[in-house]
Amino acid sequence: MTSNFYDKVAKKFGGYAFGKGHVKHLTEYPDGDPEKIFKKKLLGLANKNKIALDAGCGDGKFAFQIAKYFLSITGIDTSKELLKIAGHKRSVLRVKNVIFKLQNAAKTSFPAKSFDVIYSRRGPTPFAEFHRLLKSGGYFIGIDIGEKDCQGIKEIFGRGQDFGQWNTSRLVKDKQELKRVGFEIVFSQDYIYDEYYASHDDLDLFLQGVPIFEDFDSEKDKQSLREYVVNFQTEKGIRFPRHRVVIAAEKP
Numbered sequence: 001m002t003s004n005f006y007d008k009v010a011k012k013f014g015g016y017a018f019g020k021g022h023v024k025h026l027t028e029y030p031d032g033d034p035e036k037i038f039k040k041k042l043l044g045l046a047n048k049n050k051i052a053l054d055a056g057c058g059d060g061k062f063a064f065q066i067a068k069y070f071l072s073i074t075g076i077d078t079s080k081e082l083l084k085i086a087g088h089k090r091s092v093l094r095v096k097n098v099i100f101k102l103q104n105a106a107k108t109s110f111p112a113k114s115f116d117v118i119y120s121r122r123g124p125t126p127f128a129e130f131h132r133l134l135k136s137g138g139y140f141i142g143i144d145i146g147e148k149d150c151q152g153i154k155e156i157f158g159r160g161q162d163f164g165q166w167n168t169s170r171l172v173k174d175k176q177e178l179k180r181v182g183f184e185i186v187f188s189q190d191y192i193y194d195e196y197y198a199s200h201d202d203l204d205l206f207l208q209g210v211p212i213f214e215d216f217d218s219e220k221d222k223q224s225l226r227e228y229v230v231n232f233q234t235e236k237g238i239r240f241p242r243h244r245v246v247i248a249a250e251k252p
């Protein structure tokens with residue numbers, strides 16, 4: 001993931017996760033909505049004495065949503081453009097207990113044991129740095145993209161985020177790395193589900209704002225996208241299989 005991609009998206013759409021709110025689609029979750037499960041678990045760890053770190057906070061939308069449950073939240077990101085939007089929203093919304101900093105999550109300037117909770121919503125996951133930054137008894141909780149996410153469209157395009165890693169379990173890999181750096185896993189689950197896009201144009205617009213193909217180009221990728229639409233058209237819309245992993249871990 002490059003910050004250039006996110007700077008580009010921020011300039012084009014005025015924020016991140018544009019697709020979800022503006023593109024016509026429906027979602028079917030056989031095992032529950034992983035975003036909701038992640039949020040519920042995160043809020044279960046929150047109270048008004050706790051200090052949280054939002055790793056890869058993007059435009060800050062999520063941090064503002066949950067700010068009232070924490071003493072404070074520090075959002076860090078490597079995209080200057082997204083942080084600019086976050087700062088602007090902060091002054092409009094007048095949320096005092098959220099601050100934003102331009103920092104690389106893998107090598108922050110915060111002292112050790114600065115945070116009670118660190119969360120990452122499809123953001124960076126340098127677990128060794130998170131371990132350093134957490135107090136003892138603190139928690140990491142993350143929702144991330146699983147290895148089977150959008151496999152069909154990536155196969156047709158012949159590229160994309162984590163292309164070809166279909167058989168390397170993200171959940172297993174992350175759990176191993178968390179344990180290696182000293183965490184104890186308290187929750188871990190794969191979520192495989194389907195989104196259905198109403199039309200070719202809706203899917204095109206969605207792909208412009210997400211990093212599935214950082215170099216997605218509506219013109220250059222027209223043929224491949226058409227092929228995908230034909231192959232994945234169903235009565236409910238154009239099927240778009242997703243995969244998320246949710247993990248929570250404690251620093252003993």
Ligand SMILES: C[S@@+](CC[C@H](N)C(=O)[O-])C[C@H]1O[C@@H](n2cnc3c(N)ncnc32)[C@H](O)[C@@H]1O
Nearest residue numbers: 006056057058077078079104105121122123124
């Ligand atoms: C998929 S977006 C998610 C944004 C936000 N968490 C959300 O839920 O809308 C990933 C974010 O992580 C940021 N990011 C990627 N690598 C980073 C790093 N090493 N340190 C800090 N932020 C990073 C990107 O700039 C981007 O804003």
